């Protein structure tokens with residue numbers, strides 16, 4: 263019997279990998295917010311749960327207004343999605359035809375590759391330098407078929423970033439018909455003056471989109487909500503391909519409250535800055551090799567894949583679930599989310615016993 267066959271480009275596609283939990287006490291595998299969401303977001307979600315029988319506002323107007331107010335953006339140039347990962351898919355669907363090239367960096371967020379493959383586009387990875395995006399390598403990887411460049415800034419899983427001037431140089435070095443997507447999922451954690459979240463380029467150019475998420479610092483990963491901002495024409499095009507009611511009413515209400523709670527966001531950022539420094543200082547003293555990060559996670563490196571596996575097991579022994587990076591072709595490193603002090607102490611206990619690559 264002949265069965266339905268999926269499109270050929272889906273055959274080689276492996277679904278997004280998540281770390282497997284072994285009864286962990288501390289799940290530090292998904293870069294979630296260790297302080298949780300704002301209480302006002304939780305209250306807004308509970309209130310919205312009284313109207314589950316009606317469709318959400320398909321245009322997410324209250325949420326777009328709240329985002330616009332917070333960042334001084336024109337709400338009509340904002341689009342909301344069921345997580346920023348939905349927006350990544352919509353961008354590829356709208357701007358890359360089968361056979362077109364979608365460019366990103368060697369260790370760039372894996373969703374770019376999955377989205378490109380899902381729509382029959384060709385994913386191209388440009389080499390990085392020191393686990394950091396390399397502007398020249400990206401520009402050199404452009405071909406006549408390049409349609410989209412995704413830059414995760416800062417990047418997951420490496421935790422590294424490009425300075426504002428480097429991002430501007432990238433934009434200037436790309437053809438004007440190439441869409442540059444600056445995915446700033448971790449922007450709120452970055453405490454460096456020379457970093458820019460991409461909103462200014464998205465405001466001033468017709469070919470740059472900025473993406474953000476409520477899953478990270480806002481602690482709403484379970485609600486699946488993200489947003490994008492860019493030129494009216496770009497945003498209007500994405501509206502054509504999104505689902506009519508793509509963001510649920512509970513998500514919209516909670517996200518609008520979260521983005522207004524600046525104090526909670528500041529607490530989460532301060533906690534991360536302090537705990538990231540605490541943990542990496544101890545890594546340094548113990549000779550544990552890591553990639554310096556500006557995010558709410560850090561990559562720890564080992565001599566080889568076997569030592570890395572032992573580290574994952576040692577962490578599991580302390581109740582910690584971390585993320586192996588095999589999916590990125592890095593079999594000798596793991597990504598660990600910055601947690602509460604208890605969780606970070608458990609990470610340290612786990613790693614202390616394992617032999618490490620010297621820094």
Ligand SMILES: Cc1ncc(COP(=O)(O)O)c(C=O)c1O
Nearest residue numbers: 345346347414418447475477488
């Ligand atoms: C760089 C980057 N972009 C986008 C996303 C997607 O986030 P979400 O779909 O939860 O908004 C993630 C999630 O880990 C990420 O790391």
